[in-house]
Amino acid sequence: MPKHAIAIHGGCGTMLKKLMTPEKELAYNKALEDALIAGDEILKKGGTSLDAVEKAVLSLENNHLFNAGKGSVFTNTGTHEMDAAIMNGQNLMAGAVAGVSNIKNPISLARAVMEKSEHVMLAAAGAIEFAKKINVEFEKDEYFFDQLRYDQLLKAKESDVMVMDHSGDTLSNDDTFENGGKKFGTVGAVALDMHGNIAAATSTGGMTNKKYGRLGDSPVIGSGTYANNNTCAISCTGHGEFFLRSVVAYDISCLMEYKGLSLKEACDIVVMDKLVKLGGEGGLVAIDKNGNIELPFNTEGMYRGMKAEGAEIFVRIYK
Amino acid sequence: MPKHAIAIHGGCGTMLKKLMTPEKELAYNKALEDALIAGDEILKKGGTSLDAVEKAVLSLENNHLFNAGKGSVFTNTGTHEMDAAIMNGQNLMAGAVAGVSNIKNPISLARAVMEKSEHVMLAAAGAIEFAKKINVEFEKDEYFFDQLRYDQLLKAKESDVMVMDHSGDTLSNDDTFENGGKKFGTVGAVALDMHGNIAAATSTGGMTNKKYGRLGDSPVIGSGTYANNNTCAISCTGHGEFFLRSVVAYDISCLMEYKGLSLKEACDIVVMDKLVKLGGEGGLVAIDKNGNIELPFNTEGMYRGMKAEGAEIFVRIYK
Numbered sequence: 001m002p003k004h005a006i007a008i009h010g011g012c013g014t015m016l017k018k019l020m021t022p023e024k025e026l027a028y029n030k031a032l033e034d035a036l037i038a039g040d041e042i043l044k045k046g047g048t049s050l051d052a053v054e055k056a057v058l059s060l061e062n063n064h065l066f067n068a069g070k071g072s073v074f075t076n077t078g079t080h081e082m083d084a085a086i087m088n089g090q091n092l093m094a095g096a097v098a099g100v101s102n103i104k105n106p107i108s109l110a111r112a113v114m115e116k117s118e119h120v121m122l123a124a125a126g127a128i129e130f131a132k133k134i135n136v137e138f139e140k141d142e143y144f145f146d147q148l149r150y151d152q153l154l155k156a157k158e159s160d161v162m163v164m165d166h167s168g169d170t171l172s173n174d175d176t177f178e179n180g181g182k183k184f185g186t187v188g189a190v191a192l193d194m195h196g197n198i199a200a201a202t203s204t205g206g207m208t209n210k211k212y213g214r215l216g217d218s219p220v221i222g223s224g225t226y227a228n229n230n231t232c233a234i235s236c237t238g239h240g241e242f243f244l245r246s247v248v249a250y251d252i253s254c255l256m257e258y259k260g261l262s263l264k265e266a267c268d269i270v271v272m273d274k275l276v277k278l279g280g281e282g283g284l285v286a287i288d289k290n291g292n293i294e295l296p297f298n299t300e301g302m303y304r305g306m307k308a309e310g311a312e313i314f315v316r317i318y319k
Numbered sequence: 320m321p322k323h324a325i326a327i328h329g330g331c332g333t334m335l336k337k338l339m340t341p342e343k344e345l346a347y348n349k350a351l352e353d354a355l356i357a358g359d360e361i362l363k364k365g366g367t368s369l370d371a372v373e374k375a376v377l378s379l380e381n382n383h384l385f386n387a388g389k390g391s392v393f394t395n396t397g398t399h400e401m402d403a404a405i406m407n408g409q410n411l412m413a414g415a416v417a418g419v420s421n422i423k424n425p426i427s428l429a430r431a432v433m434e435k436s437e438h439v440m441l442a443a444a445g446a447i448e449f450a451k452k453i454n455v456e457f458e459k460d461e462y463f464f465d466q467l468r469y470d471q472l473l474k475a476k477e478s479d480v481m482v483m484d485h486s487g488d489t490l491s492n493d494d495t496f497e498n499g500g501k502k503f504g505t506v507g508a509v510a511l512d513m514h515g516n517i518a519a520a521t522s523t524g525g526m527t528n529k530k531y532g533r534l535g536d537s538p539v540i541g542s543g544t545y546a547n548n549n550t551c552a553i554s555c556t557g558h559g560e561f562f563l564r565s566v567v568a569y570d571i572s573c574l575m576e577y578k579g580l581s582l583k584e585a586c587d588i589v590v591m592d593k594l595v596k597l598g599g600e601g602g603l604v605a606i607d608k609n610g611n612i613e614l615p616f617n618t619e620g621m622y623r624g625m626k627a628e629g630a631e632i633f634v635r636i637y638k
Contacts, residue, residue: 094563119531120563124418125443211449213441213445214440215442220540221542221564222539245439250573251569254573
C-alpha cells in the first residue's frame with residue numbers, strides 16, 4: 001500500500017482519438033502531469049492531502065485547456081460563473097462557492113469559506129463580497145477570455161442551446177458540435193497523505209451559454225465532492241443534474257460504509273450501473289484510506305491521472 | 320397501513336414553553352393544521368404526493384409565522400433571500416432555487432425548475448430571470464416586510480452576528496436573544512399518496528443578518544431534501560452547515576437501502592447520534608413507502624404535524 005497518492009481529472013466526454021492531434025494530446029498529458037507533480041510534491045514532503053488537492057486543482061485552474069478557472073467557458077451573457085468545493089475527510093469540514101466571477105482560483109476561495117467563515121456554501125455576489133474581504137486573488141475579464149471559447153458561445157447562442165460540454169481545444173468546435181460530441185468540463189483531485197487523511201476538491205467553469213444561474217454538482221457536498229476518512233474521497237465530472245439527483249459522491253461512500261463494498265465495487269455500481277440507467281453521463285476520481293484509486297467513467301474518455309508513492313505517473317485520455 | 324399520509328415541519332429550536340403565550344401557541348397550531356389539511360385534501364382525492372407537499376409548504380410560506388415565503392427573515396442588506404427544493408420519489412426528479420428574492424412562493428418556483436427546465440438547481444439573479452420567463456408570482460418588498468423581523472435584523476447587526484434562528488413571534492425577540500435561544504426557520508413537508516409515490520419539499524427564508532450569499536441545506540438535494548420511492552422522503556430543518564456536511568437526508572435513505580434499517584432506526588442514528596456528535600442541531604420529517612412517519616429532532620422543540628388516512632390531525636411544538 002502506498003503511503004501517499006493523488007488522482008486527478010480534467011473532465012470527461014466523447015473524446016474521439018480520430019479528432020485529436022498529437023500536439024494537443026501532448027499538451028493535455030503535460031497539463032495532467034504538471035498537476036499531479038504539484039500535488040505529489042506536497043505529499044512526499046509530508047504535507048496534507050488538503051494542500052495537495054488544492055494545489056493540483058489550482059494547477060488545472062491556471063491552465064487554459066480545462067473548463068475551470070482561467071479556461072472557464074462563457075455564460076449566455078458573456079461572463080464566467082465558476083463553482084468549486086473542497087472537503088477534508090479527517091473532520092468532515094467543507095467549503096464551496098457557486099456562481100463566482102473574476103476569482104482567479106475558485107478552489108482557494110472554497111477553502112477560505114471552509115477555514116475563514118462559519119459557512120459551507122457561499123453563492124454569487126455574496127461570495128465575491130466575502131472574497132474581497134479576505135483578499136483572495138481577482139482577475140479581470142481579459143484573463144478569462146479565450147477566442148475559441150467565445151466562438152463556442154456564439155455558436156451555442158445561434159442554435160439556442162446550453163452546452164454542458166467542455167468542447168475545448170481537443171476537437172475543433174465544429175467537429176464537436178456537428179458530431180454531437182459532449183465534454184463535461186470540470187477538474188478535480190483526491191489524495192491520501194502520509195498521516196492517513198484523505199481530501200477531495202472540484203472546480204468548474206460551468207456550461208457554455210449557461211443561463212439562469214444554473215448550478216451543477218461540482219460545488220455540492222455529497223454530489224460532486226465528498227471526503228470521509230472512514231470511506232473515500234471523491235471528485236466528479238459529468239452531467240451535473242444527474243449527479244445531483246443521484247447524490248453520487250456520498251452514494252459511493254455509503255455503499256462502502258453501510259454495505260461493506262470495496263472502493264472499486266462501489267464505483268462500478270454507481271458510475272457504470274446506477275448512473276447509466278438514469279442516463280447520467282460522467283465519471284469521477286476516487287481514493288480510499290488505503291490508497292486504492294479508481295478512475296471510472298461511462299463516457300468515451302476522461303482526462304485523468306494518478307501518482308502513488310513509489311509508482312510512475314499515470315495519465316490517460318481515452319478508454 | 321394508511322393509504323396516504325402527510326407530515327410537515329415549521330422549523331425547530333429552543334422553543335421554551337414558559338416563553339410562549341396561549342394565543343401564539345394557538346396561532347402556530349392552527350397554521351400547522353391548515354397546512355396539513357391543504358395537503359390532505361389533495362391526497363384523499365387521489366392527488367399526488369408532489370401536489371400535496373407543494374400545497375402544504377405553500378400554505379406555510381404564505382403564513383407570516385414561519386421563516387419562509389412571506390415570513391422570511393431579513394439579510395444583512397435588508398433584503399429577503401429564499402431557498403427551496405422539491406423532489407419526486409417516483410422518478411428521482413428534483414428542482415431547487417437558491418437565494419431568490421421577491422418570489423411569492425419559492426416552492427412553486429423550485430417545482431417549475433424541475434418541470435420546465437433541464438436543470439435541478441438555479442441560483443440568485445439567474446433564478447429570478449427564469450421565474451420571470453415562466454410567469455411565477457412575484458411580490459414587492461412590502462409583502463415580505465415584518466416589523467418584528469426588521470427589529471431582529473437591527474438587533475443582530477448591532478452585535479454583528481448572523482442569526483440562524485427563526486426567532487419569530489413565539490418569543491419576544493429580546494427573550495430569544497438574551498436567553499441565547501435558537502430557532503432554525505425552515506418549513507417542509509413529506510407525503511405518501513394512494514398511488515404509492517412519496518415526495519418531499521422544503522423552503523426557507525434563511526438567516527437574519529445573513530451575509531455573503533450563504534446557502535444552507537434546504538435547497539440541496541441529498542442534504543435538506545430527498546425523496547426516493549425505494550426508501551423514504553425527507554425534509555430537514557436545523558443548522559444547515561452541519562446538515563450539508565452530513566448529507567443528512569440521503570444518509571437516512573442509504574441506511575435504509577444499504578443497511579436494511581427501518582425509517583425509525585435510520586432517523587434515530589442520523590438525528591440523535593451522528594448529528595449530535597458533530598454538534599449539529601436540528602430535526603426533520605420523514606415518511607416511507609408504507610406510510611410510516613418519523614418526526615425526530617435533537618432541539619428543545621420543532622413545529623410539526625402529521626395526518627394519516629383514517630387518523631386525527633396531530634400537531635406539536637415541544638418534546
